[in-house]
Amino acid sequence: MTNTSIEPLAVTFTSDRRLVGDDARALRRPPRVSGPQSVHRLRRGVYTRAHEWASADDRTRHLTRMVAVAGTRRDDVVFVGISAAAVWGLPVIGAWPQAVEALAGPRSGVRSKNGVDWHHWSVPDDEIEAVGPWLVTSVARTLSDIARHSPFVSAVAALDHGLKATVTASDGSVHQGAEKEELLDGLRADENARGRARALAAISFADPLAESPGESLSRVQIHRLGFAPPLLQSRVERGDGGSDHPDFEWERAYGEFDGFAKYARPEYTQGRPAAEIVWNEKRREDRLRKHGKAVARWTWEDAWNPPRLRSILLAAGVEQTRRAAFSPDAFGEWVVNA
Incomplete structure (x- = not known):
């Protein structure tokens, strides 16, 4: 079987440099010339090699931003929406967003900023899974969220893929796909009406026989x-x-x-x-x-x-x-x- 795993780029945290006694200030200084030693700033205190960033595809860049966010938070980060889709290997039609999507919880006062869109959703524990180094919403929950909040064509592409018998995550691991009736039943039982009509349309139209x-x-x-x-x-x-x-x-x-x-x-x-x-x-x-x-x-x-x-x-x-x-x-x- 062909290995279809997609790994994020290697990143450097200035906090790690300081722990071993290195001078982290060199990372923040603009290089005099471009080349292998040039760095790209992902967020405060997190860098990756500029030439690798320049040649990376959008999904790899998104996963790398997720590494940067997870590595600068004191608590575990649960990724949702498009960011969870990146982990599950679900396609996105159009550009991957600059900001990563993470779970803030329904009562949290945290606001979206610094490259993170915090979603104040209520997600049960049984809809959160560990996939490699990531905590993400389940395939079914991720598809349902994308169907509610994404444009119709991008939602259909993700659903067509996620409704197949199996999906291959970014780390190459294989997982069971979702079922259409499972998604439809979940929407009908959900008291939150926001985006429901849009989601029902996308899920009803989806067909896992589409191959790309x-x-x-x-x-x-x-x-x-x-x-x-x-x-x-x-x-x-x-x-x-x-x-x-x-x-x-x-x-x-x-x-x-x-x-x-x-x-x-x-x-x-x-x-x-x-x-x-x-x-x-x-x-x-x-x-x-x-x-x-x-x-x-x-x-x-x-x-x-x-x-x-x-x-x-x-x-x-x-x-x-x-x-x-x-x-x-x-x-x-x-x-x-x-």
Whole structure:
């Protein structure tokens, strides 16, 4: 199995430097030149190497900020929301937030500042778990919170992933995913009405058959554009006794989302060169066309662009069954209608 763990960057605490007699002031002085010794300040008294920070992805940066926060608090920190999602390996569509999200408790007077959004939520002990070095809300509770508070498309991407049989946490450990009915039952029983309608919509729409955040985004856009709902990962028989599984299938067309990960990330490439993957994709598309349907292909850029995705699907013969929820605004940008 491919190791998909994502580790935070190594950090240095000035308090640790002082304990062993080192001069911590050198960390706070701007370096004369850039290079391996340059540091990036995460928060007061916490630093990481600047060149590693510059090349890190957003999720790694978020986890590193969490290390900085946890290491400068006297009490244990329970991470919630997007920060818990980072630990559980749940995807986020859009930018990861600059501030980490942590649990303050319902009666605490602590205020959000210094890179921490403190949430005054009531979370039962049985909804808090230890995952590696982290204390986080459970998969189910994290998904429910994201469904309440995140934009619909990002919530759907996290739910599509978290509703699978298993999820792989940032430390590489494998855990059981949540179940849709469990989330829906929890929302119905919760007396807190804030965000409930939004959460119900996202959870009801979620489908663990979506295999990537790009497919989740595409499905949301397809729905908003008024196209017929597709089948996901349907089974299409091959002449050699095997089967192909297109990302989307309609009455007259198949749909394929082409994300960069398919050609670059180890968990997808399995050691194969990109040229081999491209060739296999072409052969797969040829096999699908033999079933008498068109094949529509699109990328992240297409999925983010409603009129472009609409044109691609219409050209492939996908049927629009209702009025689109998108419309151009005064600046010509397509927006979701209220």
